[in-house]
Amino acid sequence: MTNIPLDTDVEFSDREITVQVSTLEQIINENEIPVDRIRHINLTINGHEYHTLKGMKKFLQESENLALTVIAGRYDETGTIDGKRDLDLILPLLEECGFRTRFKRINELFWWGFVVKLLIQRLNVYKKKTYGVIFAVKGNCKMKWYQSFT
Numbered sequence: 001m002t003n004i005p006l007d008t009d010v011e012f013s014d015r016e017i018t019v020q021v022s023t024l025e026q027i028i029n030e031n032e033i034p035v036d037r038i039r040h041i042n043l044t045i046n047g048h049e050y051h052t053l054k055g056m057k058k059f060l061q062e063s064e065n066l067a068l069t070v071i072a073g074r075y076d077e078t079g080t081i082d083g084k085r086d087l088d089l090i091l092p093l094l095e096e097c098g099f100r101t102r103f104k105r106i107n108e109l110f111w112w113g114f115v116v117k118l119l120i121q122r123l124n125v126y127k128k129k130t131y132g133v134i135f136a137v138k139g140n141c142k143m144k145w146y147q148s149f150t
Helices: 024-030 049-055 057-062 086-096 110-119
Strands: 040-043 066-072 100-105 132-138
Touching: 040 049, 049 057, 049 066, 049 086, 066 086, 086 100, 086 132
Parallel strands: 040 066
Antiparallel strands: 066 132, 100 132
């Protein structure tokens, strides 16, 4: 099996741009969103999922009913933090915050097999190593078999 590589065709320059970012807490506070209304968060941020979750640990601990979908387990450098696999850091962090967790490679998910293998018949993609998805639930949220990261 081979790894699906990073996109190396992108042309880079030494030009810098400034990007404005906000934390989840800032967005919640600025928009006066009751925390209990947030029921699902999808984190797909190119290898920065662990640090993001660590930064929102207080929110995760205080949330009572929440489902998370977190991309992890990439086979390239974006799946490694200080020499450790990101999922080996993310799973204990979520469990410490009271979440029940499950990790699956995307090629193990029903929709990936159905869509990629059967419908568009892309066996060359289907048989490659893939990143994974952590499903985490807390409180009265149920882990759904059809949950996806899209």
